[in-house]
Amino acid sequence: MEKNQYLNTKKINDMNNTEKLHQAFVEGLSIPINAVNEELVYQGIAEWDSMAHMYLITAIESSFNIEIDTEDILNMTSYKQIRETLSKYNIIV
16 A cells, blocks of 8 residues: 555545544434534533443444443543543544
8 A cells, every 4th residue: 555545545434434433422412513623621611520431432332333431431621632642442532
């Protein structure tokens, strides 16, 4: 595979992971796609309460076909932290 082709494939994969994460936020928090952004934090919006947090985690696990450790779930309190945590599972967003 040529370098440019590899880079294009990587960009597509990254974009797909970002789209998957955004969709998980939409499904888990019942918010519109345009409300998903890097500034989202747990309890920063009414929709992201403790129950919705578990729905979000379930949506993320389902989207990426992973099982997230309890300690990681407790630390996933913002969009940015969720992206960082996913990198532990070899998922680049």
